[in-house]
Amino acid sequence: MHARKRTASILGMVMTMLATLGVSLVLSPPARAAAQVISDIAYAPAQPAGSRGHLLDLYLPAGGITPRPLLIWHSGSAWSSDDGKNGADAIAAVFNAKGFAVAGVSVRSSAQAVFPAQVHDVKAAIRWLRANAATYQLDPNRFAMMGDSSGGWLTEMATLTGGVASLEGTVGTTGVSSAVQTGLAFYSPTDFLQMNAQNLPGGGLDHNSPVSPESLLIGCAIQTCPDKVALANPINYVDANDPPLMFLHGQADFLVPHGQSVLLYNKIKASCGNALFISIPGADHGKSDVMDPARFGTQTSYTTTNCYGTTQAGTPNPTWDTFEWFLRGGLKMGTSCQVSYATTTWSGGFTGSVTIRNTGTTPIDRWVATWTWPGNQQVTTAWNATVTQSGAQVTARDAGHNAVIGASSSTSFGFEATYSGTNATPAEFRLNGIPCTKVSG
Structure with a gap:
């Protein structure tokens, strides 16, 4: 996002910008072999009728070893869209060539259902994909998830809440694990109640507003219902048994404060979990910013494993090859x-x-x-x-x-x-x- 009005009071304009961020992928993917694309698979009945929130698209690479690891993608929209599978074609353009199957998954918007419906939906999609893994030659033991903004939030919720019975729901296929083995999130919110305090000095979105994206997701002005909000904060589900998680955040993010990822990293480190956090100076809210080659070498990477944290300046660069390296490690496929x-x-x-x-x-x-x-x-x-x-x-x-x-x-x-x-x-x-x-x- 390069042109914007820096005022939180013009909420409608900010919401429009938010809704486009998750699908504006600026990529230079390698050429890929023709993939099989299966569109609009219903992993559960539409709710409401005619909506898109219970659909997914599958991109299956041509050739390569089988069964294939699966990367699940969800595009952010400030929870305002039920078409989060949009944008998965660009992810598949990168990862099909690397031997991954890709699934673009949609969930219900906050206008159609409030939290925890979105988590129930993504878990239903994961269960459906695992139950049908043999049909599509997917490896049911190697599921990863990736998303940006509210899609990053959904990624973190899916990654950190495996085994949390209260968030399973009864949507679609049941009786199958909804766990993923690793996750990768871009600039996502992690603790809603602290977002306003972390806004940039020049301003930011009023997350406490009754009509903010976070309030609309929860169904109440977030500062008036802290107990409900706590259940939607990824940070509150962190423990030592979580799968490895990678997340990236620009230090100049105007929409989701950079401090949200700092909070998450500190919580994972304190809990003796496994995480890689890449912080990019000057980057705003968008993949084109956090992956801008002009910023390569300026980032700081924080890694925590087995209660021990390390800090590296300038490496690794936030590239698709780096993301593949992390996902392969998390899926126990080997990195070298x-x-x-x-x-x-x-x-x-x-x-x-x-x-x-x-x-x-x-x-x-x-x-x-x-x-x-x-x-x-x-x-x-x-x-x-x-x-x-x-x-x-x-x-x-x-x-x-x-x-x-x-x-x-x-x-x-x-x-x-x-x-x-x-x-x-x-x-x-x-x-x-x-x-x-x-x-x-």
């Missing part, structure tokens, strides 16, 4: 790896040995190694992995007993294969979709 490959050859055949080392800082839980033969090699048998081959493409899946590779740890598997001519080493090995560094066996 090393492969050593050795062979013992005889006439017409050979034994291959592959050792995978997890060089990242988070454990890998369930792995798939893939490579392409440069010649006519054909795997005939394998051990410590389930190995299949289609043409020159080889896929090796863990054998169960070796599914977990801890940080700085390794696992090995072997196979026998036939060949004729040369028996060159594959050019690249990938682990859960990421290229591994090759070292001599």
Whole structure:
């Protein structure tokens, strides 16, 4: 947001700006293979009839390993729209190419239903997606969520309230887990009652107004109903068992004060949770601001793990690659790896040995190694992995007993294969979709 009137009294204009922020994605995504797009899936009956709040869109990448990790997206609108799945196509343009399925999820607006309806809705969508994971080749154990502004609030509520029975609701599919395994939120509110006090010195939105976005969500002027507000504050659900959460906030945010993310980070740190908070000086309320390459290197990153916090200046940059790195770590897919490959050859055949080392800082839980033969090699048998081959493409899946590779740890598997001519080493090995560094066996 670059042009605005800095006065909270013109609330209607501010509301209009808020409603557009969540869908104004300024991206330069890489070219992607054609994805399968399934639009307007009803994860629950429309409430009210004819509304869009119980619809989702699915973007399924072409090729890649299956089952796929899922990234759920919700665009912010100050809770004023029931079309939060809008904008998921831009997210899919980035993450389908990285092997992720993407679901754009809509929930009811605050005009259609007050809190906790929006949390009930997103949990219903997650349950539906998990219940139908096999149909769409989704990995039910690797669900992540991402959103901006009020979509970031919804992301934090989904990430931090897994297992909170009072927020499950009875919308749509029931009897399935609504938990996500990690979350990533952009400039979201976390403690409504402190927002006015944290506004920028030049002004800001009057969050205490009876017609503020927060008051309309709760159904009362927020300062008059603190007990209801407390139930809608993500900060009040933080505990040590929460999945890892990444959040970003611009220090010049005029609509949602930067201090909201400071409060959340401090609470997660005090609770011995896992979080990465990137604070960007000069950035306002919008992805184009917090991801502006002109600000790269100016940000400060705060990381807390196991009750210990660290601070880094200038790194990592808020890019889609950084977000992928965080999500992959949270989903226990691995963020970096090393492969050593050795062979013992005889006439017409050979034994291959592959050792995978997890060089990242988070454990890998369930792995798939893939490579392409440069010649006519054909795997005939394998051990410590389930190995299949289609043409020159080889896929090796863990054998169960070796599914977990801890940080700085390794696992090995072997196979026998036939060949004729040369028996060159594959050019690249990938682990859960990421290229591994090759070292001599």
